[in-house]
Amino acid sequence: MQIEDPGFESDHNHQHCIEQALNTARVLCNQRAQRLTAIRELVLKLVWQNHQPMGAYELLPALADAGFNSAPPTVYRALEFLQEQGFVHRIASLNAYVGCPHPESPHRSGFLICRSCQRAVELNTGNVHHALQESAADLGFEIEQEMVEVVGLCPDCQAGAADAQS
Numbered sequence: 001m002q003i004e005d006p007g008f009e010s011d012h013n014h015q016h017c018i019e020q021a022l023n024t025a026r027v028l029c030n031q032r033a034q035r036l037t038a039i040r041e042l043v044l045k046l047v048w049q050n051h052q053p054m055g056a057y058e059l060l061p062a063l064a065d066a067g068f069n070s071a072p073p074t075v076y077r078a079l080e081f082l083q084e085q086g087f088v089h090r091i092a093s094l095n096a097y098v099g100c101p102h103p104e105s106p107h108r109s110g111f112l113i114c115r116s117c118q119r120a121v122e123l124n125t126g127n128v129h130h131a132l133q134e135s136a137a138d139l140g141f142e143i144e145q146e147m148v149e150v151v152g153l154c155p156d157c158q159a160g161a162a163d164a165q166s
């Protein structure tokens with residue numbers, strides 16, 4: 001059960017991303033004896049509506065439209081559950097959430113964030129983690145939280161910038 005990760009490919013079938021994410025969440029909740037309630041599932045679907053991280057407050061209107069209690073604590077509780085299950089990650093620098101393409105096992109993750117189109121792609125940061133651990137240990141520092149959030153331009157936006165200049 002491996003979800004395909006399209007990375008920064010802009011012409012992928014995103015409906016497929018959403019379906020895979022929802023199916024995987026259902027299967028994993030079943031295996032873990034967790035309840036994917038209607039509101040949790042809807043919040044997951046809303047976070048997955050694109051590859052741009054979504055702030056909790058951006059989700060509220062759609063919840064209200066679907067007839068759910070759209071008070072902020074409700075959406076935060078759903079997001080907390082989704083984060084605990086590894087279905088979404090929080091991007092601290094944006095205070096926003098993005099779907100995880102491989103939630104089956106816990107992992108360290110970092111993000112490449114395009115400053116132009118706001119898409120965020122998850123990176124495996126195992127190597128970064130080891131480098132940080134070593135450098136911190138040299139200074140006698142104990143790391144408690146690591147956030148690897150890298151801002152730049154994705155391939156599409158680099159091409160766009162080049163077009164604009166020519």
Ligand SMILES: [Zn+2]
Pocket residue numbers: 006012013014015017018051
């Ligand atoms: Zn997609």
Ligand SMILES: [Zn+2]
Pocket residue numbers: 089100101102103107109122
């Ligand atoms: Zn992840």
Ligand SMILES: [Zn+2]
Pocket residue numbers: 114115116117118119153154155156157158
């Ligand atoms: Zn971009």
